Amino acid sequence: QVQLVESGGGLVQAGGSLRLSCAASGRTFRRYATGWFRQAPGKEREFVTAISWSGGSTYYADSVKGRFTISRDNAKNTVYLQMNSLKPEDTAVYYCAATNGLEWEPRTKYDYWGQGTQVTVSS
Secondary structure, X not given: OOEEEEEOOEEEXXXXXXXXXXXXXXXXXXXXXXXXXXXXXXXXXXXXXXEOOOOOOXXXXXXXXXXXXXXXXXXXXXEEEEEOXXXXXXXXXXXXXXXXXXXXXXXXXXXXXXXXXXXXXXX
């Protein structure tokens, strides 16, 4: 079993930065790829980015490429999402999730989810 807890959300002005953290419990977490998703009001949950269990591979949605960076520290059982040049359209609840599958974009491929953290970007 893996439990995930997100933190680091908040209110920021457009152009600002935030760093989200996803802290995991469970010794097997380091075997899972981890993704970040987000869900804005009235919209479906969408893929943002993911990282392999080793940290050697990453993948980003086009909407965040060049602005967001995912990383992980397996010694701390934590995955990070550095978000720079934030835009109002980045406003959403951000979720981290873990998968032992090879497909990272479909949310249905993820086995474990956190409760989410709110990110609000004001214009």
